[in-house]
Amino acid sequence: MTLRPRLLTLATAALLCASIAPATSAGEPYEINAIVSLTGSAAFLGKEEQQALEAVEKVQNARGGIGGRPIHFVVADDQSSPQVSVQLTNAVIAKKAAVVLGSSLVAQCNAMAALVKENGPVQYCFSPGIHPEHGGYTFSSSVSTRDQAIAMVRYFRLRGWKRIGLLTSTDATGQDAERNFIGAVALPENRGVTLVAQEHFNPSDVSVTAQLEKIKGAGPQAIVGWTTGTPFGTVLRGVAETGIDLPIGAGNGNIIYAQMQQYKQFLPKQLYFAGVQYFRDPAQITGPLKTAIATFDKAIAPAKPDLGQGLGYDPAMIVVDVLRKLGPNANAKQVRDAILALHGYVGINGVYDFHSGDNRGLGVGNAVLVRYDVQRDLFVPVSQPGGAPLK
Numbered sequence: 001m002t003l004r005p006r007l008l009t010l011a012t013a014a015l016l017c018a019s020i021a022p023a024t025s026a027g028e029p030y031e032i033n034a035i036v037s038l039t040g041s042a043a044f045l046g047k048e049e050q051q052a053l054e055a056v057e058k059v060q061n062a063r064g065g066i067g068g069r070p071i072h073f074v075v076a077d078d079q080s081s082p083q084v085s086v087q088l089t090n091a092v093i094a095k096k097a098a099v100v101l102g103s104s105l106v107a108q109c110n111a112m113a114a115l116v117k118e119n120g121p122v123q124y125c126f127s128p129g130i131h132p133e134h135g136g137y138t139f140s141s142s143v144s145t146r147d148q149a150i151a152m153v154r155y156f157r158l159r160g161w162k163r164i165g166l167l168t169s170t171d172a173t174g175q176d177a178e179r180n181f182i183g184a185v186a187l188p189e190n191r192g193v194t195l196v197a198q199e200h201f202n203p204s205d206v207s208v209t210a211q212l213e214k215i216k217g218a219g220p221q222a223i224v225g226w227t228t229g230t231p232f233g234t235v236l237r238g239v240a241e242t243g244i245d246l247p248i249g250a251g252n253g254n255i256i257y258a259q260m261q262q263y264k265q266f267l268p269k270q271l272y273f274a275g276v277q278y279f280r281d282p283a284q285i286t287g288p289l290k291t292a293i294a295t296f297d298k299a300i301a302p303a304k305p306d307l308g309q310g311l312g313y314d315p316a317m318i319v320v321d322v323l324r325k326l327g328p329n330a331n332a333k334q335v336r337d338a339i340l341a342l343h344g345y346v347g348i349n350g351v352y353d354f355h356s357g358d359n360r361g362l363g364v365g366n367a368v369l370v371r372y373d374v375q376r377d378l379f380v381p382v383s384q385p386g387g388a389p390l391k
Contacts, residue, residue, distance in 0.1 A: 020074065030072070033092045033097055034316075035088045035092075035103045036077065037103060038075070039079050040079045043229075044229055045256070051300065056313060057070075060317070066323050073316070080108070086115065089111075092121060098335050100116070100124075101312070107173070109123075109125035109127050109129075116138060117136060117137065122332050122339070124319060128141055129144075129176045136336075139360065141360075142311055143274070143276055146183065148180070148274035152224070153185055154189065158387075163194055163219060163221045165197045166198045167212065167223065167224070168198075170200050171203050173226070173228050203227065216242055223246055225239070254307075255306050255307035261377070272371050272382070273370050274368075276348075276350065277349055280381050292348050310349060343355055364386055367386060369387060
């Protein structure tokens with residue numbers, strides 16, 4: 001998310017870099033660096049990603065850790081700022097670490113990716129909104145925002161909502177979403193679907209009623225309001241203030257119970273998100289996927305799992321499993337190559353196949369639309385994997 005640059009004092013920079021894990025020796029915990037947004041506009045996400053890392057510690061240490069050493073994630077807060085992400089990443093690089101996890105949003109992840117592009121470390125970004133270079137050192141979590149848009153437009157079309165209004169933030173997250181929805185609407189399967197209006201807002205804006213009035217005037221049957229974090233509250237307030245009573249689609253970075261509770265006084269009646277496999281009806285999930293989700297649910301308890309934990313859980317599990325196989329002295333290239341070789345890896349988001357060539361391993365077939373049920377405080381699945389409505 002685009003934020004105003006912050007000038008950090010030398011003392012602040014030193015404090016931030018002190019939170020980076022140092023190199024470890026035999027017998028000590030194996031420390032893995034993670035950079036997430038624990039404060040600032042993306043704190044909703046970052047705090048849940050930290051919960052996911054704590055859950056992975058429980059699961060993986062019960063399995064023996066790495067080379068008999070317990071794992072520990074050393075989490076640093078980038079304050080939802082790309083500038084801070086860069087400082088923290090440079091500190092990780094200076095330690096010659098093989099891996100860094102994070103960050104939480106597109107802008108931070110892109111800033112980090114530029115630093116690791118040539119020689120690593122492996123970066124496993126928790127945002128699905130970046131699109132890594134095939135074979136590079138950067139990987140992206142969950143179903144891509146491109147595939148989320150395809151699944152959402154498919155769901156809307158099959159529900160008969162073919163006139164769509166689009167409201168996106170002007171930061172990297174919103175720009176990515178706008179490109180994705182334009183591309184999704186242009187697919188042959190979506191012939192007859194149109195974007196009747198495209199409006200934009202700055203994440204720091206306190207009102208979007210003017211933009212929503214323009215969209216309302218274009219006669220949409222559904223509206224997509226795509227941003228992440230606190231600006232999403234601005235969108236929801238605007239929907240309420242303009243009296244819009246239409247299906248609202250939103251980015252999956254907002255599938256967070258704490259966020260829904262904070263905004264419950266002005267939530268729309270029909271609020272949809274593109275989720276992932278672990279949001280499916282449990283009765284429809286079988287085999288290794290069911291086992292993986294049950295392990296996750298137990299480890300994350302007593303928290304009610306939503307997307308924030310899911311964004312961090314699978315990447316951390318993958319990294320630890322790869323390091324267990326390679327050994328604690330693996331370098332960045334070895335870790336990258338081992339992840340790229342994974343095929344049929346079962347996580348909570350779906351079955352990964354990194355042979356797909358997108359440094360992600362999941363496709364549109366793992367996207368599941370969910371609706372937030374205010375009365376039950378629950379994200380309820382409304383589609384099959386891929387976006388077709390449930391019968």
